[in-house]
Amino acid sequence: MLLAKLPGMGENARRGWDSSFPSFVDTQAREIVAALKAFVGDASDEQVRAWKDAVPPLQHEVGESIAQIGAPAADGHSAILEYELPLESRRPDVIFLVDGAVIVLELKGKEAPSQADLDQVAAYARDLRCYHRDCEHVPVYPVLVPMRAKGRQPHRQGVFVCGPDALDDLLRQLERHPERVAITRERFLEDEAYRPLPTLVRAARELFATGSLRRVKAAAANTDPACAEIARIIREAAATKTRRLVLVSGVPGSGKTLVGLQTVHAHWLDEISVDRGAGKPTTPAVFLSGNGPLVEVLQYELRAAGDGKTFVRDVKNYVKRYSRTPALVPPEHVLVFDEAQRAWDADYVKHKHAKEGVVNDAVAKSEPEHFVEFAERIPEWCVVVGLIGGGQEIHLGEEGGLAQWTRAIEGCAQRDRWQVHGPPQMSAHFAGCGRPFHQVSALNLEKELRFHLTKDVHRWVASVLEPAPASENAKIAQTLVKGEYHLRITRDLEAARGYLRERFDDSPDARYGLVASSRDRSLPSFRVYNEYQATKQVRFGPWYGDGAQSHRSCLRLQDCVTEFGAQGLELDGALLAWGTDLRMHQGAWSIANSRGFKKGGPQPRDPLQLRKNAYRVLLTRGRAATVVFVPELVELDETFEYLVQSGCGRL
Secondary structure, eight states: OTGGGSTTOOTTOOSSEEEEHHHHHHSOHHHHHHHHHHHSTTOOHHHHHHHHHHHHHHHHHHHHHHHHHOHHHHTTOEEEESOOOTTSOOOOSEEEEETTEEEEEEEESSSSOOHHHHHHHHHHHHHHHHHBGGGSSSOEEEEEEETTOOSEEEEETTEEEEOGGGHHHHHHHSOOOTTOOOOOHHHHTOGGGBOOOOOHHHHHHHHHHHSSOOOOHHHHHHHHHHHHHHHHHHHHHHHHTOEEEEEEEEOTTSSHHHHHHHHHTOTTHHHHOOOOSSOSOSOSEEEEESOHHHHHHHHHHTTTTSOGGGTEEEHHHHHHHHHHOTTOOOSOSEEEEETGGGOOOHHHHHHHHHTTTOOSGGGOSOHHHHHHHHHHHSSSOEEEEEEEOOSOOOSTTOTTTTHHHHHHHHTOTTGGGEEEEEOGGGGGGGTTSSSOEEEOGGGEEOSOOTTTTOTTHHHHHHHHHTTOOHHHHHHHHHHHHHTTOEEEEESOHHHHHHHHHHHTTTOTTOOEEEEEOTTOSSGGGGTOOOSHHHHTTOOHHHHHHSOTTSTTSGGGSOSEEOHHHHTTOOEEEEEEEOOTTSEEETTEEEOTTSOOOOTTSOOOSOHHHHHHHHHHHHHTOEEEEEEEEOOSOGGGHHHHHHHHHTTOEEO
């Protein structure tokens, strides 16, 4: 009976408590704690004690604030406790809605905050700014409250820090929106008000289950034009019975894969498929990836929703199937090739298939040549969509790049039926292929989405790997700090692990894990087992998908994945163990300590560039944070100092 009378509580409540400031002060603390305990059903005894300790001083400070602004004005101010972010499982401790501002409080039972505490509350404020409808035009302030501290502490990294006794003064001093825009808690708490960007795996689940993605303002603004343009081209190809190559470019994390996933799940494709005598194909489009770990993870995650193998398929097996049987016709009309710039060249395709006993001339083609040839078997019309990234070619045989697609169109059997569509910067590549190239600006995705709208992660990584002067890198890093993307560095592996566990202890669904280069020799001495025999035991589905209770989960921070297991997938936080295979030596990158390639096998054209690309992948895996562990080795001292001076904050 008690809970039914509490302010703001309803059947669909996604918070433990919400009320006006006066109601918060006038309610017995034990009633508020009871409401919080009822909302968080699995709250530990420690958590309940923390609430009992925190609620009375919060009520006192809110009472002081009411005395300063007056009771009538305070009726328009709200206190929300344990607000569960919709579609997530994280809960900021306290949110105050005041006239013209949103204040996010994280309470810690200590005297001084840790780096992880600061980053945690900063991330809450960032996500509200980016993804909450009502926080777009008002300031959102992160406030860390060490409950055993007294008074105001120095402002640190964009976070206000104060003991509970100084909260009323801080509330009074924070700047507000000039028009004092009021936000009602009823509107603020609507489920539709908060729409976070889904991770790739969550987006795949959602697409498979519902056929559509939730609307995310920033993501939709970036990817909708590309999706619309691809849809237009597909419909035009079907209507004119032509063949099209569509190339979509974008920086890492810009949403290329999401564009591909949405394309293959468009329901209207069923309407334009060709009846081949036995009815229309049940799968008018297919998403193909040469990234084995991505395929494994998506199939693992989708196993409960149905046959994950119909959702995403492996490029290598697709090529093997259709190259061995020239008369076999793919059932799909639309072939989406993820990371198409990494397609294998003819020599490497022949090498890989020869190892499997397939040595005929039919497989002595590049993967782009194979795909164009497969597409030409499809009756009436077809569209091949290539999703093109840059600077992430890490395997042997991937160094041919975009030129392979040009040669595939130049040399195909039905060249007169093909047209090419792509962003303007690709036009020069196809100038001599003899086919129309349609320049479409919408097919270039320029904004990063993976990194919570921080635009400069890839620019910082590219600058570091150039290498540019550390002072230039540090300037870019400052923009990351302002966007609440956290770059941290340490020479203590346990400190790095502890930071990530503490940083994401409020996020049961967060994924963080240990990554390292495959070519380093030194890391096993520091209990980072990046050797082939160790990493081949990792099962990527459980590593990315299982919870902390599983010994196979990335959350244990024990099993390591290399660039080959990390590419195309993402974590909330990445712990990158930096090896000696790419080290700074007298101001330049050196790969002198890198493992070599097997004698007698294919050799890289540019080994240094492959190492840089590997670290480019590893440095861009974390959506919210990257922690770099640099072992205590003399040969890595210069690397450590360079990264610190480039903007990585010491733990």
